[in-house]
Amino acid sequence: MKILNDGQIKSAVNAFRNAKLRNFWTMLGVIIGVTSFILVVGISEGVKLQVLGQIQHNGSDILTIRPNNIQIGGSSLNSLALLSGINVSGSLSSIDLSRVANTKGVKEAVPLSAMTASINGSGGKYKKGLVIGTTPNFVNLLNQSLSYGNFLRSTGNMDNQVVVGSQAAIDLFNEDVPLGQTVLINNQPFVVKGILNPFPPTPLSSGAEFNKALFISYGNSQQMTNSTVTTYEILALPKDPSQTLQVQKAINSRLLASHGGQNDFRVLNQDQNLASNTSILDLITKLVVGVSAIALLVGGIGIMNVMLVSITERTHEIGIRKALGATNRQILEQFLVESTTLSAIGGIIGIIVAYLIDLILRVFTNIQPSITVTIVILALIISTSIGIIFGSFPAFKAAQKEPIDALRSQ
Amino acid sequence: MALIKLDNVSKIYGFGDATTVALDEVSLVIDKGEFVAVMGPSGSGKSTLMNVIGLLDRPSQGRYVLENKSVSRLRSNQAAKIRRDSIGFIFQSFNLLTKLNVIDNVSLPLAYKGISQSKRYKMASNILDRVGIKSREYFYPSQLSGGQAQCVAIARALVNNPKIIIADEPTGNLDSAGSRLVMELLSEIHAMGNTVIFVTHNPELTRYASRVVYMHDGNIIHDENTAIGRVAPRARKVLYTLPVKSIDDDLAGVSALVKAIEPKASPKKKSKKKKRLARK
Numbered sequence: 243m244k245i246l247n248d249g250q251i252k253s254a255v256n257a258f259r260n261a262k263l264r265n266f267w268t269m270l271g272v273i274i275g276v277t278s279f280i281l282v283v284g285i286s287e288g289v290k291l292q293v294l295g296q297i298q299h300n301g302s303d304i305l306t307i308r309p310n311n312i313q314i315g316g317s318s319l320n321s322l323a324l325l326s327g328i329n330v331s332g333s334l335s336s337i338d339l340s341r342v343a344n345t346k347g348v349k350e351a352v353p354l355s356a357m358t359a360s361i362n363g364s365g366g367k368y369k370k371g372l373v374i375g376t377t378p379n380f381v382n383l384l385n386q387s388l389s390y391g392n393f394l395r396s397t398g399n400m401d402n403q404v405v406v407g408s409q410a411a412i413d414l415f416n417e418d419v420p421l422g423q424t425v426l427i428n429n430q431p432f433v434v435k436g437i438l439n440p441f442p443p444t445p446l447s448s449g450a451e452f453n454k455a456l457f458i459s460y461g462n463s464q465q466m467t468n469s470t471v472t473t474y475e476i477l478a479l480p481k482d483p484s485q486t487l488q489v490q491k492a493i494n495s496r497l498l499a500s501h502g503g504q505n506d507f508r509v510l511n512q513d514q515n516l517a518s519n520t521s522i523l524d525l526i527t528k529l530v531v532g533v534s535a536i537a538l539l540v541g542g543i544g545i546m547n548v549m550l551v552s553i554t555e556r557t558h559e560i561g562i563r564k565a566l567g568a569t570n571r572q573i574l575e576q577f578l579v580e581s582t583t584l585s586a587i588g589g590i591i592g593i594i595v596a597y598l599i600d601l602i603l604r605v606f607t608n609i610q611p612s613i614t615v616t617i618v619i620l621a622l623i624i625s626t627s628i629g630i631i632f633g634s635f636p637a638f639k640a641a642q643k644e645p646i647d648a649l650r651s652q
Numbered sequence: 653m654a655l656i657k658l659d660n661v662s663k664i665y666g667f668g669d670a671t672t673v674a675l676d677e678v679s680l681v682i683d684k685g686e687f688v689a690v691m692g693p694s695g696s697g698k699s700t701l702m703n704v705i706g707l708l709d710r711p712s713q714g715r716y717v718l719e720n721k722s723v724s725r726l727r728s729n730q731a732a733k734i735r736r737d738s739i740g741f742i743f744q745s746f747n748l749l750t751k752l753n754v755i756d757n758v759s760l761p762l763a764y765k766g767i768s769q770s771k772r773y774k775m776a777s778n779i780l781d782r783v784g785i786k787s788r789e790y791f792y793p794s795q796l797s798g799g800q801a802q803c804v805a806i807a808r809a810l811v812n813n814p815k816i817i818i819a820d821e822p823t824g825n826l827d828s829a830g831s832r833l834v835m836e837l838l839s840e841i842h843a844m845g846n847t848v849i850f851v852t853h854n855p856e857l858t859r860y861a862s863r864v865v866y867m868h869d870g871n872i873i874h875d876e877n878t879a880i881g882r883v884a885p886r887a888r889k890v891l892y893t894l895p896v897k898s899i900d901d902d903l904a905g906v907s908a909l910v911k912a913i914e915p916k917a918s919p920k921k922k923s924k925k926k927k928r929l930a931r932k
Contacts, residue, residue: 563749563760565706565747566735566761566764566808567733567735567736568732569729569764571729645708645709646703646708649708
């Protein structure tokens with residue numbers, strides 16, 4: 243096949259330059275399609291990577307015991323908040339904790355209780371965070387380190403000490419090292435004993451946002467709420483990582499027995515945790531990829547319409563070109579190059595927009611989309627082929643025009 | 653040597669009631685190196701003749717031999733290639749592409765031939781120099797006067813070094829100065845050995861031609877060789893004293909018959925019918 247000559251590309255660029263606004267509207271469908279395609283795939287991949295990173299960080303053998311039908315969400319900034327939101331009405335208790343801890347094969351068990359409380363620091367009222375009651379082993383279990391100070395030392399004591407998440411430290415006190423500062427939780431003074439290093443971001447996860455949380459001792463949280471605090475999660479670490487599944491079963495049967503056979507809790511290993519996080523995500527991804535496919539289809543039809551209008555407007559030009567010796571094929575190529583240029587530029591703009599939104603998401607939310615080169619190249623190929631597919635019919639029509647008829651039209 | 657040979661070529665447009673006969677069994681032989689002026693009133697088939705000779709249009713009937721090759725039934729791409737390589741068109745309304753600058757317009761036929769851009773520009777530049785508007789190379793058609801635009805169109809027609817230049821009323825949109833410029837250019841091209849065929853309404857312009865063909869109602873009614881530099885002696889006479897007696901007059905009786913059969917038919921229809929009957 244004879245390669246396109248530079249004159250055809252030049253004329254395509256010229257035609258493009260001469261109808262900027264119209265071309266923009268034409269490309270919009272392709273832009274929206276490409277942007278949503280890249281973003282959705284990118285977000286989905288990014289979140290999966292983040293969740294995997296979290297698991298690697300925490301250790302892959304941790305078991306999570308949760309009440310059924312419970313949702314704990316960190317903050318309003320955790321985007322796609324419809325998946326999260328605080329809804330603590332669980333059925334785990336401190337008795338469950340001791341049962342889990344005493345199950346054979348369990349090395350240690352850590353409760354996480356959440357309470358809604360008014361929090362006041364030197365930086366004013368803090369609305370984003372929640373107060374988590376837990377035990378000293380929390381940090382060891384999650385391989386979490388502290389940037390300053392120490393984690394809580396004792397389990398039951400009402401020592402009124404608090405360890406704050408990295409983001410909470412900044413929000414509460416407007417300073418990096420608020421050690422020894424006082425924070426009021428439900429008007430009870432707590433002394434800041436340590437500041438945690440940032441946890442890996444956990445977008446769309448059903449866990450709490452630890453970076454914005456305040457950690458007090460489990461005993462403290464029970465005392466403050468007259469033992470009505472909700473334990474929304476118990477983390478358990480098996481002694482032998484290879485025995486994780488057996489331990490999971492053991493905990494399950496033990497809790498089932500004590501709950502009177504009522505299956506109102508779940509014992510999840512990290513794989514299941516990941517699956518529950520990503521299955522909804524996969525569904526949404528498929529859905530939105532479908533929607534962006536429709537956007538691309540509509541964009542392609544838009545390109546086809548504009549090309550049809552364009553060849554009608556430029557019939558005279560086609561006549562001149564044919565009179566000067568352009569073959570049908572050369573006319574076809576010219577208009578095909580034009581429609582392909584249109585959709586390819588749409589695709590490039592779409593990619594740029596996707597990167598901009600990616601940047602915005604990274605700055606303002608904890609989602610870190612992962613836009614890979616493969617996705618970008620795929621998007622380029624898709625948008626280019628849309629131009630070729632939807633441009634061929636108008637280009638064919640243009641090529642079939644009789645020179646004398648085309649020349650006569652004005 | 654006959655370059656162009658038309659043998660009983662007819663061109664009929666439309667069908668049924670709307671049939672128009674644009675060329676009525678025209679036979680014409682044009683030799684290499686002739687400078688032919690085609691004259692005739694509007695609707696006499698001059699432009700159709702040009703389009704058929706220029707392979708923009710296919711004859712409905714008859715044989716057209718171009719350079720000893722029958723071209724009356726070519727496929728569109730073959731016709732395009734002959735147009736590209738052997739024929740240069742000059743139109744009344746210049747037909748430059750408004751979105752391209754002068755040099756791109758001129759080099760367009762070369763682009764369709766597949767010549768590289770630098771070579772194209774060089775050739776186009778040379779030809780623009782020859783027609784005397786090299787200084788306007790990067791102007792756009794809208795920035796040119798009519799005469800200049802037609803010079804660009806001539807340069808474009810010449811750039812492929814075609815054997816035949818076909819000009820359909822090249823001076824129709826130009827003032828007298830522009831007309832002179834264009835005609836001088838055409839005669840220069842002719843002097844270099846090219847065959848030039850042009851259509852004109854202006855008898856004065858026949859002074860450039862070596863041969864004048866007069867057309868009326870799709871027929872060639874007169875064909876004479878003239879001396880270059882002199883207005884064709886019959887130009888005015890033939891144009892302004894057209895044959896009074898036409899074939900339609902002969903059919904007046906038929907016309908009356910038609911009227912009798914179809915009393916309600918519109919006059920326009922009748923005349924068409926008359927014409928059609930005449931062809932039978």
